[in-house]
Amino acid sequence: MFKGEDVVLLLKLSASGPEWTVRTLAEETGIPRSVVHRALKRLAAAGLLDEGRRRVNGSQAEEFLIHAVKYIFPVVxxxxxxxxxxxxxxxxxxxxxxxxxxxxxxxxxxxxxxxxxxxxxxxxxxxxxxxxxxxxxxxxxxxxxxxxxxxxxxxxxxxxxxxxxxxxxxxx
Structure with a gap:
């Protein structure tokens, strides 16, 4: 089940190089480290993050952000x-x-x-x-x-x- 922090981190990672760490992501976004760690695992499980190469899978991220986010996270x-x-x-x-x-x-x-x-x-x-x-x-x-x-x-x-x-x- 996706959470809002997953989208925030996906966008952050898409503009970052492979030198990120859980600690730097937490510091730069204000999201707690434990939450960042769990979000990275969800992104990898969904195929949006290649953990080995430490980069976002661009075409999958694009498809997810443009076509799915509005249904998973309806506007409140x-x-x-x-x-x-x-x-x-x-x-x-x-x-x-x-x-x-x-x-x-x-x-x-x-x-x-x-x-x-x-x-x-x-x-x-x-x-x-x-x-x-x-x-x-x-x-x-x-x-x-x-x-x-x-x-x-x-x-x-x-x-x-x-x-x-x-x-x-x-x-x-």
Whole structure:
């Protein structure tokens, strides 16, 4: 059974080289080491992580993120909240998608956040802090949220941008 931290770590690993350790992943994401270790085992069992070569299986990760995540982790929206912008309200989609000025943007609830919007429960409670520590990871997580929450047009743009990121970070 997949958990939200599995997706966070899959995205982190897809942009990392093979020099990662459980300790560095825990420090960089804010997810406890024991949770990171169990998530890595689930990713390997699903064929998304090649433990021997210490890299993400790109085509499987792409298929999983674009086609399955929205069903495994359905969107949970709450009321208005202060938080960190996500989905089409965050980079890199904010430059591609125009939203109505009166529309509340989706945000990960966070007391350190600077934007008011509609609260979207993140895949893991460490996501807002992880996004602050690693903006590239934050952008990838926002793209995944757009795939989970957006309409067909938003999902199409998000899938294209996420595929490009996964392809560019894949080892030669």
């Amino acid at each position: 929206l709450a009321g208005e909240s202060r938080g960190v912008p996500t989905a089409w309200a965050a980079e890199p989609l904010v430059d591609h998608i125009a939203s109505a000025p009166s529309e509340l943007a989706p945000v990960w609830p966070d007391p350190k956040g600077r934007q008011r919007g509609l609260a979207l429960r993140p895949l893991h409670e460490a996501v807002p802090e992880a996004a602050r520590r690693d903006p590239t990871l934050g952008e990838s997580l926002a793209l995944v949220d757009a795939l989970r929450l957006g309409d067909a047009r938003i999902r199409g743009v998000a899938a294209e941008l996420l595929t490009k990121r996964l392809t560019e970070s894949a080892p030669a």
